[in-house]
Amino acid sequence: MIETNRQIPPDRYLARLAACREAIAERGFGALLIGVGPDLRYLTGFVGDPMERLTLLVVPRVGPVSFLVPQLEAAKARATPLSGAVGVGGAGVGGVGGAVEILAFEETDDAAAMVAELLAPARSAANGSTARQPIGLSDRLWAMHVLGLQRALPGRHFEPASAVLRDLRQVKDADEARLLRLAAQAADRTVDAIAAGRLVGRTEADVSREIRSRLIDEGHDLADFAIVGSGPNGALPHHDASDRTLEAGDPVVLDLGGTLAGYLSDTTRTIWVSGEADIEPDPEFRHVYELVRDAQAQATAAVRPGVPAEQIDATARGVIAAAGYGDCFTHRVGHGIGLEVHEDPYMVAGNATPLRLGMAFSVEPGIYLTGRWGVRLENIVMCGPDGPEVLNRSSLDLREVRG
Ligand code: ZN
Ligand code: ZN
Ligand code: ZN
Numbered sequence: 555m556i557e558t559n560r561q562i563p564p565d566r567y568l569a570r571l572a573a574c575r576e577a578i579a580e581r582g583f584g585a586l587l588i589g590v591g592p593d594l595r596y597l598t599g600f601v602g603d604p605m606e607r608l609t610l611l612v613v614p615r616v617g618p619v620s621f622l623v624p625q626l627e628a629a630k631a632r633a634t635p636l637s638g639a640v641g642v643g644g645a646g647v648g649g650v651g652g653a654v655e656i657l658a659f660e661e662t663d664d665a666a667a668m669v670a671e672l673l674a675p676a677r678s679a680a681n682g683s684t685a686r687q688p689i690g691l692s693d694r695l696w697a698m699h700v701l702g703l704q705r706a707l708p709g710r711h712f713e714p715a716s717a718v719l720r721d722l723r724q725v726k727d728a729d730e731a732r733l734l735r736l737a738a739q740a741a742d743r744t745v746d747a748i749a750a751g752r753l754v755g756r757t758e759a760d761v762s763r764e765i766r767s768r769l770i771d772e773g774h775d776l777a778d779f780a781i782v783g784s785g786p787n788g789a790l791p792h793h794d795a796s797d798r799t800l801e802a803g804d805p806v807v808l809d810l811g812g813t814l815a816g817y818l819s820d821t822t823r824t825i826w827v828s829g830e831a832d833i834e835p836d837p838e839f840r841h842v843y844e845l846v847r848d849a850q851a852q853a854t855a856a857v858r859p860g861v862p863a864e865q866i867d868a869t870a871r872g873v874i875a876a877a878g879y880g881d882c883f884t885h886r887v888g889h890g891i892g893l894e895v896h897e898d899p900y901m902v903a904g905n906a907t908p909l910r911l912g913m914a915f916s917v918e919p920g921i922y923l924t925g926r927w928g929v930r931l932e933n934i935v936m937c938g939p940d941g942p943e944v945l946n947r948s949s950l951d952l953r954e955v956r957g
Contacts, residue, residue: 560815564639584687591694592893599635608665628658666706690715733817738945740772741819752957758782762795774812781809788928802829822932849873857942888916
């Protein structure tokens, strides 16, 4: 495996937290409460799975940031890059308005009540000044925690924290861009290896297993998905992988992705299994393939700062509709990608958000002929200063697999 830098320096987390607090003020929020998940990883570097015990970063508009954690996770919370950057405990640090205070609670403590205590107007003048402002809850906080916080903070108004964090997270910083590139390249090598291997006589599930193990071998920490849609299964955009056996003469949609240092890859290639009999793609398949490729290329070429997200969708859709296949392109053309495989910004009709430098998203038009086959081609694209930066580099030429 090649040597690559997968670290995000602690200073980056300081910068993100500072930007978060600016955004809290701009949006008129009183505080954000961030549970375990991508928002917490983004702000602190904390990696974990949500559970029944509450783990919550409490970011008030002003005043110290608190990291409320169950006792058994306190050491992990102290070791996050953010804690390392600002220091833990009482020592105040400039820039983000204080240190991160780790508050470890015992199994018998009421964690939601502790959060209410932290935000109580009686506790500080700052809390008093923000007591009427909404509290942002991270989108992935479990309902049991949301309900507990609502009970502990009666009279407070709650909103999704994404209203504050969306603008930050959808514009990738240099560290995120680097990790997205690494993930994309690891996915490309996986696609190339599958297209260079043997497919005839194997089940979709078997090929899917090979994709997952190659995603890891190529540098991902996790293999998240490995869609193998052969023949008629290719016409189901979110088909997974079945026991269907691949045969010569099958088109196959391969849509795969994994997580590398927290960041996702996601790429799709449609290949043609010609087998030893060397069965040529039929003319309609070739035609549709070139159409999807053209739609993908034109939508990608439309990427530049200031262009509304919906225009990327409309560009691809226009190409496909003009050729008479509009009804067969049944999903939006793309989604943002980062710490989540589907995140803002969405390339979809109705999303007028202007593209900004550093936004990363998929461009993945498809044409699906029910009962026959499908074609989808997907690259991750970043919005550069003058146009698109395409992160996936594997070929978009139609590959005919002989084996
Ligand atoms: Zn999808
Ligand atoms: Zn995909
Ligand atoms: Zn995708």
